[in-house]
Amino acid sequence: MVSQQLTLTNPQGFHMRPASVFASAMGKYKSSVTIKFNGSDYNAKSLLNIIAACIKCGSEIEVICSGEDENEALAEAVELIEGGLGE
Amino acid sequence: MPGFPSARLVRGIIMLKGTPASDGIGIGRVMIIEEHSLEYTPKTVTDTDSELERFRAAVKEFCENTGAQVEALRQSTGDKEAEILQGHIQMISDPYLCGEIEKLISDGRCAESALEHMCDMFIAMFSATDDELTKQRAADVRDIKSGVLRILLGVKEIKISDAPKGTVLVAKELTPSMTAGINKDNIVGIVTETGGRTSHSAILARALEIPAVLSVDGAAAKLSSGEQVIVDGNEGEVIVSPEEAQLAHYNEKRSEFLQERRELENYRGKKTASASGEVYELFCNIGKPDDAVKAIEFDGEGVGLYRTEFLFMDRTSAPDENEQFEAYKKAALILKDRPLIIRTLDIGGDKAIEYLGLEKEENPFMGFRAIRFCLKNRELFKTQIRAILRASAFGDIRIMLPLVTTVDELREGKRLISQTAEELKSEGVAVKENIKVGVMIETASAAVMADVLAKEADFFSIGTNDLTGYTMACDRGNSDVSYLYSALQPSVLRLIKYTVECAVRNGIDVGMCGEAAADSRMIPLLISFGLTEFSVSAPSVLKVRKTISKWTKEKADEVAEKVMSMATEKEIDEYLKTVI
Incomplete structure (x- = not known):
């Protein structure tokens, strides 16, 4: 299992489009991908779960990947979030 | 109201008040969009494999229909509006949502009940947040739920695209999938019972330049199909069965408004100089x-x-x-x-x-x-x-x-x-x-x-x-x-x-x-x-x-x-x- 703390910097936060970009990117991996936010776990491959988490710009989150391709999954997650999720 | 001082006081004239959501004046005949009943009796299924097939086929059909609507909307109003519907395809394709629904079906639930159960869960979650944008997503999930249920139950979709020229649409709520069917040459006004200036319905109505009055209490019950109405999107008023004098007055207001809008549009996107x-x-x-x-x-x-x-x-x-x-x-x-x-x-x-x-x-x-x-x-x-x-x-x-x-x-x-x-x-x-x-x-x-x-x-x-x-x-x-x-x-x-x-x-x-x-x-x-x-x-x-x-x-x-x-x-x- 690998994980990293990150700050969401794209202005919209995890709304429709950024969440969709993130969920579909994570969907490619065999590993499970979880977002820890405000003490709860959210399935990061699920657009609806990410939206329900209501994560706004400036929030601290932890991305946790677990499985055979966990390192690749985490690397892409970090790149996407630090790159502003295509906004 | 110069020229016609007291529309409110004319005997026998009914005027409904709502939120002005899209400017302009529309005069036409009411078409009430009735939601067909999507009720069903939940049952236990034994042949879970064919029930799973039925669910997957319904999702596939839903995605195809929605994809076609996205294209239509892109043509009529632009990319921004089409994106809302594009989101519906992404939402229903959510692996978690589909996975959970399929699990429920495998446990013997019918597809309708499994779908409803999961969608309602997300609707409740989204509605419970204090974030306006997230709350709006609940309307999308509701729209998806009725869309897929309609296919599962074989209920025909309401065809707004068939509305004749001069139609005023009256609905409880205008869902994004409904708006996709709007032909702006035929629809002259929109009246709904819910929604404010920033709702999807309002944004779409403005993008289509169709006068709209939203949040009119009990509009569907108070109006009947075929009735003539004036939709005043500037003031947020709906005048039912207007008299000759009112019609003339509003017709004039309407052409003034349209002419001014045309002239002013030339200044959009320009520098102020x-x-x-x-x-x-x-x-x-x-x-x-x-x-x-x-x-x-x-x-x-x-x-x-x-x-x-x-x-x-x-x-x-x-x-x-x-x-x-x-x-x-x-x-x-x-x-x-x-x-x-x-x-x-x-x-x-x-x-x-x-x-x-x-x-x-x-x-x-x-x-x-x-x-x-x-x-x-x-x-x-x-x-x-x-x-x-x-x-x-x-x-x-x-x-x-x-x-x-x-x-x-x-x-x-x-x-x-x-x-x-x-x-x-x-x-x-x-x-x-x-x-x-x-x-x-x-x-x-x-x-x-x-x-x-x-x-x-x-x-x-x-x-x-x-x-x-x-x-x-x-x-x-x-x-x-x-x-x-x-x-x-x-x-x-x-x-x-x-x-x-x-x-x-x-x-x-x-x-x-x-x-x-x-x-x-x-x-x-x-x-x-x-x-x-x-x-x-x-x-x-x-x-x-x-x-x-x-x-x-x-x-x-x-x-x-x-x-x-x-x-x-x-x-x-x-x-x-x-x-x-």
Whole structure:
């Protein structure tokens, strides 16, 4: 299992489009991908779960990947979030 | 309503009130969009494999239908609107959602019940958040649920695309998938029972330029299919079975509106410039963060006055720093890099806000209010400043102090702001460096002191409503003295001219955010004096841009010179009417 703390910097936060970009990117991996936010776990491959988490710009989150391709999954997650999720 | 003074009083005429959501006037016949019943009896399935097949086939059909609607919408209204529906495909393709539904089916639930169970769970989750955008997503999940249920149950979709010419659509709620079927040549008006100016229905109606009145209580029950109605999207009114005279009146209003809209559209996306090439800033006045959406829709170049009072009204305690921060940040994010001038709390004894402990006073407009009140209630003021400064990291935010009468007030305000900024920085919070602090010129004292204030303020904004009231010592609400209330009074014009000249001489921006900024009689004078920014209500933006474009500086100077030599308001008003 690998994980990293990150700050969401794209202005919209995890709304429709950024969440969709993130969920579909994570969907490619065999590993499970979880977002820890405000003490709860959210399935990061699920657009609806990410939206329900209501994560706004400036929030601290932890991305946790677990499985055979966990390192690749985490690397892409970090790149996407630090790159502003295509906004 | 000139020409037809009392539509409301005509016997037998029913008028329904709602929220004006898309401008214009539509006259046509009602078509009620009835939701077909999507009820079913949940049952236990034994052949779970074929039930899974049935579910997957329904999802596939839903995605195909929606994909076709996305294309249609992209053609008719553009990418932004199509994206909402595109999102439906992404949502129903969510592996978690599908996985859970399929699990339920494998456990013996029927597809309908499994789908409903999971969708309702997300609808409840989204609705429970305190975030407006997330709440709106609940409507999308509801739309998806009925879309897939309809396919599973074999219920025919309502075909709005078949509506005949001259149809007024009446529905409980206009779902994005319904709007996709709208042919704007045939639909002349929209009436719904839910939704406000910022709902999907409203945004789509405006994109399609179809007049719409939303949030009309019981519209579907009160109206019947085939009935003739007038939809007045400017006023938020629906007139049922109008008489000849009303029809004629509204037909005329309609063509005037359409002609003006066509003319004004030529000014959309253009710079605000005079005929001789001077460029101006043209901003909007707003009261709530959502109004910023309207400002952009009407092509405003920024916000020249954000009245923060609304945040403090109709509640039992003051909004805390975070609530204010979220509101200011929201406005800043909507505006992106366009300027946002936030006016600090402008409130006094005339407003009943119990928790502020404002006492009733004999003369609230001359009393303890606005900057005077804020400088004495440091904690309240500082909370607001902290919230504004925190939000300043998200856009081009500037701060404006209301009702300044002395230089001391500006100095004290600026001192508090820079001290608060330092505190925030030491807490590691990002704030904009050297945030601009300006003064609202709305008292005679501030106008007379403009030469001094201009050396210490970063900008001026002239509030003509109060400036006129204070200068003329007249209450516009008192009909015995309201004849005195006019920004075209020579005394008021002298103060405006002096204020603008002092600003220009000191190289600071000077705007006007009172009603006079949109007055076509005032505009040539402001051009001549040297105003740099106009801030008006959103629907006036294109009109003001058009008026400004008609004047050259030279011609405006001529007019202003004549006006400033005149002795009475009447003379000035009559003369200006001949030149505009």
